[in-house]
Structures are given as C-alpha cells and as structure tokens.
Amino acid sequence: MDEILENLVPHERICQWRGKHPHCEDKFRITEEDISFLKMLRVPPPNYCPTCRRMRRFVHMNFVRLFKRSCDAPGHSENMISIYPEECLFPVYDYKFFISDEFDPFSYGVNYREGESPLKMLLYLRKKFPMPSFVNRDPSSVNSEYSNGGRDNKNCYFAVACYHAEDVWYSSLVNKSRNVMDSRDIMQSELLYEGFMSDFVYKSSFVYFSASCSDCFLVFDCKNCDSCFGCVNLRNKKYCVWNEQLSKQDYESFIKSTNPLGRSKLAEYKKKFWKLVATQPMSASHNIGSDNVSGVGIKNCRNLFDVVNAENGSEHIRHADGAMSHKDSMDFLYSGGHSSKLYGTTNIGSQSSNVRFSVSSKFCTDCEFIFNSKNLNNCFMCFGLQNKSHCLLNKQYSQEEYFKIMDQIKSEMIKSGEYEDPLGFEFSAQAYNFSMGQLGYPLNDEEIKTLGGYVAKEPETNAGDIEMVKAADLPETIAGVGDDILNKAILCETTGRPFRIIGSELEFYRRMSLPLPTVHPSVRMETLFRLAPDGKKYKVICAKCGNETDSMFNPKDGFILYCDNCFKQEVY
Incomplete structure (x- = not known):
C-alpha cells in the first residue's frame, strides 16, 4: 500500500x-x-x-418498499414483513430471531484458505449468511412494527430512519417530530403533511425547503412565515396568498372559501402553485451557512467536495451523501452522528471510526468488510456480530493471530487488485429496481444484470375478499368519509395496486381537513425522493450571473436556478 x-x-x-x-x-x-x-x-x-x-453504494438501500415474504430461519415457515423481496439472493431471517440468543453468527465462520481469492471467500460467506428482515429495529421504539432503522420512536407506521418521532406515517428522515405524514427530511415539526427538507414547521401542508412556518399551505422556500397560502421565497411574512399580501380579514375570507377542501380543488391549487414556483428564482443548491463546499443540500458545514445532503458541522469530506456530524471521510452513503474516517461504506455510523468497505453497522472502530454488525473493534470480513473484537470471517482469534491473518489477506487483495473496489452489486441483498439507486440512476433489467445485480418482480397483492374502491369513487372531501373506509382497499390511480387506510391515518386526515390520498403510499414516498433524489446533482448556469453552480434540480425541469450569492441578493 x-x-x-x-x-x-x-x-x-x-x-x-x-x-x-x-x-x-x-x-x-x-x-x-x-x-x-x-x-x-x-x-x-x-x-x-x-x-x-454512488450507484454501488445506493444499491444497498431501500427507503420506500416493504415486502411480505417467508422467513428462512431453520424451523420457521411463517410469513413476515421485510425490506427484502422474495427473490433476495441471500437467506432472510426475522429480525427478532436474528438478534436473539438462538442465532449464532459464529456457526457460519470459515477459515481463510491461503491461495484462494479473499473476495470470493467473502462473497461465499455473504451468500450463506442470513440477512435480518430489517436493517435495525430499535428496542426503545414502541408500536412501530413496520418501521426500519431509527431510534426512540412511538406509534410510527412505515417510518424509515426516523429518530425521536411520534405518530409518523409513510415518511423518512424525520427527527424530533410528531404527527407527520408523507414527508422526508424533517426536523422538529408537528402536524405536517407532505413536508420536504423543512424544519420547525407547525400545522401545515405541502411544505418544501421551508423553516419556522405555521399554518401554511403550499409553500416553497419560505422562512419564518405564518398563515400563508401558495407562496414562494417569502421571508417573515403573514397573511399572504399567491405571494400577495392580504389583510388578516381578507386572508381569513380566502381560507374560508377554500373549505371544505376537495381533491379536485386541491389538484387545481397544486397546479397553480407549481406554475408559480417555476416563475420565481430558486436556490439551485439549497446550501445554508456553509463554507468552502461543493454540492447540494448542505447545512452548516465546511470543506466538502461533491457532497449531497450534509449537516451539523460535517467537514473535510469528498464524494459522499448524507453526512451528519461527520468528518475526514470519502465515498460513503449515510453516516450516523460523530463518525470519521469512513471509506466505501453504506449506512455506517453512530460514532464509528476508521471503517472501510462495510454496510449497515454502527459503533464500530478499525473494521473492514463488516455487515449488519454493532459494537465491533478490529474485525475483518464479518457478518451479524455484536460486541466483538479480533474476528475474521466470523471466527474468533487472539489479537496476535488476527493481525497476522488480516495482514496476509489484505496484502493478497492489494496485490490482486481486489482491494480497490471490492463491493459490487453482487454483494447487495437488495434488488436494484427497488433500491435507492433506481430512484436517482434508473436502469433497465438487462443493465442491472450486466452490472451484477438482480431484479425483483412487483409483488402480487393478496387483498382477499376485502371490498375495493376506485380512487374516482372516493368522497371529494374528508367530511364525506366514514369509518367504513377502514374495511376497504383503495385502488391506486397510478399503479392499480390496492392500499389500506389505517385508523390513526384517517384521524390525521380529519384533523388536517385533507381529502383521502388516491395514490399508493410507496408511490407517494418515491415521488418525494424524485423531487431531489439522493446522490443526484447537476451542473447548471446561474440564471442571473451566468456562472456555473451545483444544483439539486434537473435543469430540464424548467426552474429558474440561481447560485447561492445571487439567490441571497434576490430574496434576503
């Protein structure tokens, strides 16, 4: 080396x-x-x-799909919910069994055989070792069975990577918030429907790139606003409609005219809103309070290059996505807080340091090629371990033996070139067509297979004898919806797939005076991701000064994109 x-x-x-x-x-x-x-x-x-x-990292992550499939654990034949489809190339075990004392990860251990390809041995163990049905199901979370990742959640339903959240549905990356639905990347908010990259929002719907807003509806990049409807780029405003200032009385009269809010009227408002967005200058990068950064979605960071979505003082990072309180790393996707020196990793974090070529592990130090593990120190090519040191290929060694064999394997990999880019699509348990990679970098089936990945079919829905309702036959307003909807399935107007409304979800729609959705939850989640896909950025020309700048928005979408300096001069 x-x-x-x-x-x-x-x-x-x-x-x-x-x-x-x-x-x-x-x-x-x-x-x-x-x-x-x-x-x-x-x-x-x-x-x-x-x-x-990026694609080789994104293939490991699935933020919007759950599958009903069989459990592959010995003596188990029951169906379970999992983030992995039935076609997964590796065995999949129920998460509770996977972390229980009944499951012994060391029973899969293999001895290193000198002269054999280390990477082939790693892939052999990868194919044999079972995957947990979910990445992480934190024991501190309550009544959040269909959620994946995160910590300290309560009453969350299909919530992904949410922390300290309560009453959250069909959302991801929601932190310290409650009563949030169909949202992504939200901090300290309450009573929010369809929020995107917004913080400190209260009792609002359809909120994008905004902060410190209350009682707002259809707002884009608004800060410190109260009682605004259909507004873009406002600062410290109140009682505005379609970017026009109204008196309190006129604003209240307008809001009264919008109620009851039906689906047809909502569709008209949305169409008018996005037309307004397209006429206003937009921050191409949405970088805030950062110094010497190249990338998009960066908040309060410094010295970053080619980074998408970073916050909380992250610094000295290159070619990465999703950095939180992170430093001194390159080529990673998602890091938990206060981690450093990561390379070629996906979903590694929570105070991890000096970790390379690893997936979905936390609290790890001086490790390489580790998967679905926790609290490891000096481990190499290991799967599913907890609280261990000096393990290699899922076998325990003394400190002296470990370093001797590890150095031998690593030297062999460096000589053969296997150490340069070791984790290809073949190491992913996730089907590429259902992964985050497909949202930002779509491939057809043949391309996926050529690159070493696998394709899963859209799962069949077994709705049984439940009554189906077409989206067009739903009541226009939430006032017309009875509790009997809980015993029916709605046919998605986009895909035709049926989906159910649960009791707490119906209560939320009534509280927010919103009509029932007509699109399947997974499609709604994918739509939010596609607004600004993770890992995706573009080089565009600032519409004002003509300089090149990074953008999280595709220039083909027709937005008026400004660089950071020009946008500040225009809006602030």
Missing part, C-alpha cells in the same frame, strides 16, 4: 463500467485532493467514476 500511495500522482482514469449503462461518466480524474484523502484513509485509487461508485 505504501508503494501505491507514494507513487500516486494526479491522472485521468477510464471507468470500468464505461459503456455499460447511461449514467457513467466514462472518464474521471484522480485529483491532488483525492490523493490526499486516499493517503489519509490508506486505500488505493478507485477504478469507477464518482457516479458509478
């Missing part, structure tokens, strides 16, 4: 996936700054372009 890094100079490379799918960058540069990070992290230069490296 020393020889590789000492001789490394800036140069251009051809991506190994060149010509195999439409998103590849073909050629990419290893820059002086990249080399500095590679030396700090002690890894060789990658052979894939930044976009392809």
Whole structure:
C-alpha cells in the first residue's frame, strides 16, 4: 500500500463500467485532493467514476418498499414483513430471531484458505449468511412494527430512519417530530403533511425547503412565515396568498372559501402553485451557512467536495451523501452522528471510526468488510456480530493471530487488485429496481444484470375478499368519509395496486381537513425522493450571473436556478 500511495500522482482514469449503462461518466480524474484523502484513509485509487461508485453504494438501500415474504430461519415457515423481496439472493431471517440468543453468527465462520481469492471467500460467506428482515429495529421504539432503522420512536407506521418521532406515517428522515405524514427530511415539526427538507414547521401542508412556518399551505422556500397560502421565497411574512399580501380579514375570507377542501380543488391549487414556483428564482443548491463546499443540500458545514445532503458541522469530506456530524471521510452513503474516517461504506455510523468497505453497522472502530454488525473493534470480513473484537470471517482469534491473518489477506487483495473496489452489486441483498439507486440512476433489467445485480418482480397483492374502491369513487372531501373506509382497499390511480387506510391515518386526515390520498403510499414516498433524489446533482448556469453552480434540480425541469450569492441578493 505504501508503494501505491507514494507513487500516486494526479491522472485521468477510464471507468470500468464505461459503456455499460447511461449514467457513467466514462472518464474521471484522480485529483491532488483525492490523493490526499486516499493517503489519509490508506486505500488505493478507485477504478469507477464518482457516479458509478454512488450507484454501488445506493444499491444497498431501500427507503420506500416493504415486502411480505417467508422467513428462512431453520424451523420457521411463517410469513413476515421485510425490506427484502422474495427473490433476495441471500437467506432472510426475522429480525427478532436474528438478534436473539438462538442465532449464532459464529456457526457460519470459515477459515481463510491461503491461495484462494479473499473476495470470493467473502462473497461465499455473504451468500450463506442470513440477512435480518430489517436493517435495525430499535428496542426503545414502541408500536412501530413496520418501521426500519431509527431510534426512540412511538406509534410510527412505515417510518424509515426516523429518530425521536411520534405518530409518523409513510415518511423518512424525520427527527424530533410528531404527527407527520408523507414527508422526508424533517426536523422538529408537528402536524405536517407532505413536508420536504423543512424544519420547525407547525400545522401545515405541502411544505418544501421551508423553516419556522405555521399554518401554511403550499409553500416553497419560505422562512419564518405564518398563515400563508401558495407562496414562494417569502421571508417573515403573514397573511399572504399567491405571494400577495392580504389583510388578516381578507386572508381569513380566502381560507374560508377554500373549505371544505376537495381533491379536485386541491389538484387545481397544486397546479397553480407549481406554475408559480417555476416563475420565481430558486436556490439551485439549497446550501445554508456553509463554507468552502461543493454540492447540494448542505447545512452548516465546511470543506466538502461533491457532497449531497450534509449537516451539523460535517467537514473535510469528498464524494459522499448524507453526512451528519461527520468528518475526514470519502465515498460513503449515510453516516450516523460523530463518525470519521469512513471509506466505501453504506449506512455506517453512530460514532464509528476508521471503517472501510462495510454496510449497515454502527459503533464500530478499525473494521473492514463488516455487515449488519454493532459494537465491533478490529474485525475483518464479518457478518451479524455484536460486541466483538479480533474476528475474521466470523471466527474468533487472539489479537496476535488476527493481525497476522488480516495482514496476509489484505496484502493478497492489494496485490490482486481486489482491494480497490471490492463491493459490487453482487454483494447487495437488495434488488436494484427497488433500491435507492433506481430512484436517482434508473436502469433497465438487462443493465442491472450486466452490472451484477438482480431484479425483483412487483409483488402480487393478496387483498382477499376485502371490498375495493376506485380512487374516482372516493368522497371529494374528508367530511364525506366514514369509518367504513377502514374495511376497504383503495385502488391506486397510478399503479392499480390496492392500499389500506389505517385508523390513526384517517384521524390525521380529519384533523388536517385533507381529502383521502388516491395514490399508493410507496408511490407517494418515491415521488418525494424524485423531487431531489439522493446522490443526484447537476451542473447548471446561474440564471442571473451566468456562472456555473451545483444544483439539486434537473435543469430540464424548467426552474429558474440561481447560485447561492445571487439567490441571497434576490430574496434576503
């Protein structure tokens, strides 16, 4: 490794996936700054372009799908809910069984066989070792059975990576909030429907890129606003409709005219709102309070390059997505708080340090090639372990034995080139077409298989004898909906898939005076992700100054995109 890094100079490379799918960058540069990070992290230069490296990480994550499938644990034949489809190439065990004392991860251990490809041995163990049905089901969460990841949640239904949340439905990345539905990336909010990248919001619906807003409806990039309807780019305003200032009396009269809110009227308001958004300047990057950063969705960070979504003082990071209180890392997707020196990882965090080529583990230090593990120190090529040190290929070693064998394996991988880009699609338990990768970098079935991934079919819905209701036959307003809807299934107007309304969800719609949804929850979640897909950014020309800037929005969407400086001058 020393020889590789000492001789490394800036140069251009051809991506190994060149010509195999439409998103590849073909050629990419290893820059002086990249080399500095590679030396700090002690890894060789990658052979894939930044976009392809992102795809290789995103294939491991599924934020919007749940599947009913059989449990593969010995002696188990029951059906269970899982984030992995029936076609998953690896066995899948019920999460409670996976973390119980009945399950022994060391029973899968294998001895390292000198002369055999270490990466092939790792893949062999990967295919044999079972996956937990969910990434993490925190025991501190209450009545949140259909949620994945997160911690300290209560009464959450299909909530993904939510923390300290209560009464949240069909949402992801919701933190310290309650009574939130169909939302993503929300902080300290309450009574919110369809919020996106917004904080400190109260009793509002259809809120995007906004903060400190109350009693608002259809607002985009509004800050410190109260009682506003259909507004864009407002600051410190009250009683505004379609960006026009009204008196309190006129505003209240307008709101009265909107009630009761029916689906047809809501569709008209949405259409008018997005037309208004398209006429107003928009912050291309939505970076806030940051210094020396390149990327989008960055809040209060510094010294970041090619980063999408970072916050809480993250610093010194390259080619990464989803950094929270993180530093000194490169090429990772999602990190828990206060982690550092990660490389080639997906969903590693919560005070982890010096971890490489690993997936879905936390509280880990000085580890490589670890999967679905917790509280590890000096472990290499391990699956499903907790509170362990000096383990290799799921076998326990003394400290001396561990370092001897680990160094031998690592040297062999470096010589053969296996250490450069070890985790391809074949290591993912997730079908690419249902992964986060498909949302930002869609591929057809043949492309997925060519790259080493697998494709899962859309699961059949077994609704039994339950009565089906077409979306067009639903009452226009929530006032016309009786409790009998809880015993029926609504046919999604987009996909035709049936979905149910649960009791707490119906209560929320009534409280917020919103009509019933006519689209399946997973489609609604995917729609929010596609508004600004994770890992996706574009180079655009500022509509005001003409300089190039990063954008989280596709220029083909027709928005008026401004760089950070021009947007501040225009709006503030």
